[in-house]
Amino acid sequence: MNSMIYQKIEGSTAHVKSRVMVSNFAMKSEENLKELISIAFDISHELHVKAFWSLDLVGEKKLKLLVPYIDEFCEVLPKIKNDSSLRPATRIAMFLTKSNHRKNGINLTKEQEHILIEALIDRLIQDEKVASKAYAMKALFVLGKKYDWIYEELKPILSQDYSNHSAGYKAAARNILKRLK
Structure with missing residues (x-):
């Protein structure tokens, strides 16, 4: 049952x-x-x-309810291929990175941060839907405040094939690129 x-x-x-x-x-x-x-x-x-x-x-x-499951989340995030689950998963990754950056937020380990960074960069360079890419951009921007090398990786990724992307992608990329200058 x-x-x-x-x-x-x-x-x-x-x-x-x-x-x-x-x-x-x-x-x-x-x-x-x-x-x-x-x-x-x-x-x-x-x-x-x-x-x-x-x-x-x-x-x-209630993001803090997910704290005991962050390691499992980090393990599954890179494996998700279905667009319909990729969007909410990438959004959760964005919530985690934003909370990690705030005082009294969730503290991610360096290993968790690096797993998220790699998975989020993969989302940007793969052929994913715009919403997942936009959440990945926002999360990477926040993580770039701690790891400045991310910004150097992010700039060419967002600029590359810019003209071939949708209006939604262009708006999100333009916003992040403007903040990176």
Whole structure:
């Protein structure tokens, strides 16, 4: 018999209301959250994408709940290929890097930071959708405040093939490039 959180994930849709319902339910108990994360991080699971949609909202609302799972997240992030789960996963990476930069935020280890950096750079140079690339840019910009070499890597990546990208990519890249000067 499937658990209640499993049933909620299975019945969820991409609509915000549905994703909010699942994320709120997951945040009510450690067991629910653990199962949501387990499903999200199992990239071969049929509900992996739906689980990541709701996990993204957990990260947005209560990022500190994800702290015990950061190592697992860092392990799975580079392996994600599905565009529908890549967007929320990259967004979670952005939340983590922004929190890491703030006083009283989440403290990532150097190893976690380096794994995120590598995965995020890969997202920028691979043929991914704009939202994932925009979140990767923002996260790398924040990480570049600690590791200045990132900015030197970021400039040519964002400038390269600039004219071949969508308006959304151009706007995000232009914003970051302006801040890098």
